[in-house]
C-alpha cells in the first residue's frame with residue numbers, strides 16, 4: 001500500500017502524531033511526509049492531520065481535503081479541549097464535510113493537544129466562577145498531551161488500516 005502523511009501543525013502537537021504514524025508504517029511505501037502537497041494525492045491511503053481551529057480543521061487542511069478524489073483517508077487531529085469523545089466526533093463531522101463522496105474514510109483519531117501559556121493567562125484573567133475553573137482545569141489536563149498512550153493508540157489504529 002502506498003501512503004502519504006500530510007499535516008498542519010502550528011505548535012507541534014499534530015506534528016507529533018504525524019511522526020508516530022511514520023514510525024508505525026514501512027518507510028519504503030511512503031510517498032511523502034510533511035505539509036499538504038499534490039504528490040500526496042497519488043497515494044492509495046492518505047493520512048491527513050489537522051489542528052482544531054474554531055471547531056473544525058484549520059484552513060490549510062480544509063483546502064487539501066477538498067482536493068482529494070477517491071483515495072482512502074485516515075483523519076487525525078488534536079484539539080485543545082478534550083474529555084468528551086462526543087466533542088471529537090463533532091469536530092470530525094465538520095472535517096468530513098470537506099471530503100467528496102468518493103473519498104473513503106478508513107479511520108480517525110483525535111486527542112487533546114497542549115496550548116500555549118498565553119491561553120492560560122487569558123483564562124486566569126477571567127472573572128472567578130465555574131467557567132473559569134473548568135477552562136483552567138482543561139488547560140492543565142491538556143499539558144501532557146499528546147502523551148505516550150495517545151501515540152500508542154494512534155500507531156495501532158494506523159497499522160490496522162494499511
Ligand SMILES: Cc1cc2nc3c(=O)[nH]c(=O)nc-3n(C[C@H](O)[C@H](O)[C@H](O)COP(=O)(O)O)c2cc1C
Nearest residue numbers: 009010011012013014051052054055078080081113
Ligand atoms: C487560533 C486557534 C483556534 C483554536 N480553536 C480551537 C477550537 O475551536 N477547539 C479546540 O478544542 N481547540 C482549539 N485550539 C487549540 C488547538 O487546536 C490545539 O492546541 C492543537 O493541539 C494545536 O495543534 P498544533 O500544535 O499541531 O498546532 C485553537 C488554537 C488556536 C491557536
